[in-house]
Amino acid sequence: MAFINKEVAMEYLGGMEAIFDKISNSFLESYKDFKQRVLEALEKEKDSFSDYMSSQLYNEIHSIKGITLNIGMIELYDSTTSILSDLKENIVDTQKIASMLDVFDATYNELKEIIS
Numbered sequence: 001m002a003f004i005n006k007e008v009a010m011e012y013l014g015g016m017e018a019i020f021d022k023i024s025n026s027f028l029e030s031y032k033d034f035k036q037r038v039l040e041a042l043e044k045e046k047d048s049f050s051d052y053m054s055s056q057l058y059n060e061i062h063s064i065k066g067i068t069l070n071i072g073m074i075e076l077y078d079s080t081t082s083i084l085s086d087l088k089e090n091i092v093d094t095q096k097i098a099s100m101l102d103v104f105d106a107t108y109n110e111l112k113e114i115i116s
Contacts, residue, residue, distance in 0.1 A: 003107040004114060009072030023071055024115045031064060031108065035101050042097060052087045061087070061100075068107075076100070076107045 006020070013019045041057035052058040061080050068077040079100035086093050 003073060003075055003103065003110045005072040005074055006114070007072070008074060009070065012070045012072075020071060021115055023067065024111055027067055027071060028108070028112060028115075031104075034060070034064060034108075035104060038097065038101060042092070042094065046092050046094065049087070049090060049092045052084075052090070055087065057092070058084065058087045064104075071111070073107050073111075076103050079103050 009020055010017075013023075037060050038057065041055070041060050045055055045057050049055060049057070061083055065077060065080040065084065068074075068080065079096075083093070083096055083100055086096065
């Protein structure tokens, strides 16, 4: 299964392969410890989550959402968007978060293969 739709990415990036490579490399560097950051935030907040505006968990997931669509990570974008909607309603769905992290791992690994 492909987790990155490069055609979508090229639409967002005006067909500029160099921009895709630059953003992809930045993504790989910036989010290499994303899973660990999310798990730490989840552990800290899962029993006391009350305000998404001050939530580390929300901030970690929100930070990745914007870039995902730009580089064609449709499934990861959809997963993060759904979780963020839940968090705004004070719903912390650990199964949904675990599923998103699985998608993240697969997407991250696929991106490493594409740009290497």
